[in-house]
Amino acid sequence: MAQTDTWLGLAGRIAVVTGAGGGLGRAIAGGLADAGARLVLLDRDLPSCEETAAALRTRGAAATAMRCDVTDPEDVAAAADRTARDLGACQVLVNNAGLLRPGPIATLTLEEWNRLMSVNLTGYFLVAKAFGRQMLERKAGALVHVASIAGRHPQPWSGAYSVSKAGVVMLSQQLALEWGPSGVRSNVVSPGLVRTPMTDAYYRIPEVAERRAGIVPLRRVATTGDIADVVAFLASDRAGYVNGEDVCCDGGFGRVLMGLVPRPGFEARDPAEG
Ligand SMILES: NC(=O)c1ccc[n+]([C@@H]2O[C@H](COP(=O)([O-])OP(=O)(O)OC[C@H]3O[C@@H](n4cnc5c(N)ncnc54)[C@H](O)[C@@H]3O)[C@@H](O)[C@H]2O)c1
Numbered sequence: 001m002a003q004t005d006t007w008l009g010l011a012g013r014i015a016v017v018t019g020a021g022g023g024l025g026r027a028i029a030g031g032l033a034d035a036g037a038r039l040v041l042l043d044r045d046l047p048s049c050e051e052t053a054a055a056l057r058t059r060g061a062a063a064t065a066m067r068c069d070v071t072d073p074e075d076v077a078a079a080a081d082r083t084a085r086d087l088g089a090c091q092v093l094v095n096n097a098g099l100l101r102p103g104p105i106a107t108l109t110l111e112e113w114n115r116l117m118s119v120n121l122t123g124y125f126l127v128a129k130a131f132g133r134q135m136l137e138r139k140a141g142a143l144v145h146v147a148s149i150a151g152r153h154p155q156p157w158s159g160a161y162s163v164s165k166a167g168v169v170m171l172s173q174q175l176a177l178e179w180g181p182s183g184v185r186s187n188v189v190s191p192g193l194v195r196t197p198m199t200d201a202y203y204r205i206p207e208v209a210e211r212r213a214g215i216v217p218l219r220r221v222a223t224t225g226d227i228a229d230v231v232a233f234l235a236s237d238r239a240g241y242v243n244g245e246d247v248c249c250d251g252g253f254g255r256v257l258m259g260l261v262p263r264p265g266f267e268a269r270d271p272a273e274g
Pocket of ligand 1 (some may be wrong): 044068
């Protein structure tokens with residue numbers, strides 16, 4: 001078992017991850033499993049979710065996959081009940097299932113707007129409420145919500161995506177205030193650019209992949225493990241006094257604004273040359 005196991009103190013905890021059949025969800029589940037947590041994996045795509053569970057079990061972790069559409073209150077309630085009955089009360093919840101769809105606001109239909117919001121924002125609310133109840137009863141627990149730097153910086157031509165992610169940040173802050181007195185923390189991780197099935201099509205074009213890496217101060221896009229590490233920290237007691245925060249994990253990409261301004265006499269020099 002990984003050394004993080006003792007430092008994070010997550011061994012034996014029941015951790016629920018939504019969208020666990022996808023890129024980030026799978027890596028987040030893996031990070032929590034390496035820290036000894038017992039995983040409940042939710043996704044509307046059961047075969048992908050089962051694949052994640054099988055991979056975790058071969059690594060010696062306990063993992064149960066459940067089909068659950070986070071937009072459906074009955075599905076969510078059934079998953080929460082089954083978790084409590086078969087495994088025990090949820091102690092860590094990672095709200096991660098999300099969608100990205102192209103579309104300019106000017107022509108976005110109400111149906112498209114509602115579809116995205118129902119997964120990316122209302123889904124987070126429904127799952128937080130159903131599993132959060134189990135945490136409130138025990139007066140302990142940690143919620144981590146995956147938002148995006150698109151929640152801080154408007155991402156054009158992406159329909160309701162940025163709006164939904166900004167909403168997630170405020171939902172988390174509100175939960176931090178309402179549930180903090182009961183010992184339940186709520187925080188956000190905002191990833192920058194990451195290669196997952198959601199974004200894979202861009203990275204299959206070599207020039208696009210190169211340009212994406214080139215605009216990040218660290219000169220690479222994130223691995224899914226980069227994000228999973230931050231989630232594991234926020235889920236753990238090592239972040240026991242962190243509540244209502246939004247941790248950006250973007251290699252510094254959100255800080256590039258002033259570096260874009262032409263300023264003669266202030267050109268970049270190779271730091272190695274002194
Ligand atoms: N990939 C990136 O560059 C990036 C950057 C910032 C934030 N994010 C966010 O990270 C999260 C995970 O994204 P990803 O890149 O792993 O995407 P992904 O498409 O690989 O995975 C998303 C998963 O969510 C599941 N899902 C979708 N709708 C669902 C529903 N209604 N109910 C249950 N499950 C559902 C899908 O089946 C899929 O397994 C999303 O919230 C996304 O907005 C991704």
